[in-house]
Amino acid sequence: MFDRLQTSLAQLLPLSREEFISFAALLTPRRLAKHETFLRAGEICTHIAFVNKGCLRYYYLKEGNEYNGQFFFEGAWVGDYQSFLSGQPSVQYVDALEDSELLVIPRTDLQRLYTEQPRFERFGRLLAENIVIGSQRRTASLLFDSPEERYLKLITERPKVVERIALHHIASYLGIKPESLSRIRKRLADNR
């Protein structure tokens, strides 16, 4: 149950057996069926979740259209950071794209852990720092790569996304319509 978590945590910071156990004790397993919602816009994000199995996404809803912000596979932490950190209502939705198994930790428990065991501040810092790096890469790509370039980069840099996620969700992630992604794929298939 906690194997993947242990591996994933160990990549951020080495923990003693006791430290890991005290962390794991705060986590509650939760299953999420495909399409089931983890967080709705307007709610406050009171928990973040470690993805033990499956795949989730967060997305924005604007004028009836969904815009995929990010996909999360095994080993990732998912939630609405903005809401989780600020305590303000979320502006995004989080749901499952596959049947998923999560390990969920309440915001309050994590905050208490930070205070009581400062060692875990480092975990919080490293986690946030990694998210910064990912988010800035994504911003940069949206800023100056064409949709076609973004799609090609996705294929090479995040093959799991292309393998496991429906094309219309990928289009949404790339910031284009499904019809446009179809045409880009056609263009690429008709050589070059």
Place this chain on the structure above:
Amino acid sequence: MFDRLQTSLAQLLPLSREEFISFAALLTPRRLAKHETFLRAGEICTHIAFVNKGCLRYYYLKEGNEYNGQFFFEGAWVGDYQSFLSGQPSVQYVDALEDSELLVIPRTDLQRLYTEQPRFERFGRLLAENIVIGSQRRTASLLFDSPEERYLKLITERPKVVERIALHHIASYLGIKPESLSRIRKRLADNR
């Protein structure tokens, strides 16, 4: 000299007089003339800087074109996070848009501070978390707002940017060409 830093730090975490002094002792003042470079792509970002006065930006260079990633005014911390955290060469440039005064801290000193005074892990965490929130907002806007909407949001949400920064730099930040921003401004001026 350290007034603004103290105010800015206090918003993140309360520090004792001694703690603040031990932090301030790691900082070196540095002046940067307008257009002067703080960091070049390819270099490793060995320092981050607190902006005491002035304005800096980071930008990407692709096929001879500049793309502004972010602007930094008084009270902000600037550097290439990706490079600073990973130790890898930077992919972006940082320079001054106005004559500026910085307070610079070496990466190694900050890392040591984290280890020796775990209290400051919290500073690092809160700083990173705030950057995550900003970066995700920017990503979202690029993902689903039109250039015109992005410009309007910039006016209301970050008036300082519109007041102090040249239009062609704003266009670049919005992900469009200066000619397009001109047209958008004209469109908006011709009422509605």
Place this chain on the structure above:
DNA sequence: CGTTTTTCTTAACCCACATCAAGTTTTGTA
């Protein structure tokens, strides 16, 4: 303070993605 350089605007034309619509393929499930 006048000259040079940079920044900003305008215009004409082009093109990639959006939109609307229809049809095909795949998936889910009773």
Place this chain on the structure above:
DNA sequence: TACAAAACTTGATGTGGGTTAAGAAAAACG
């Protein structure tokens, strides 16, 4: 396995931003 729903593709047409080019306005600077 058959049917319905969802996902994907293709086509016709529209549009906002890109490109190129030129000129106007503002800023930098000797």
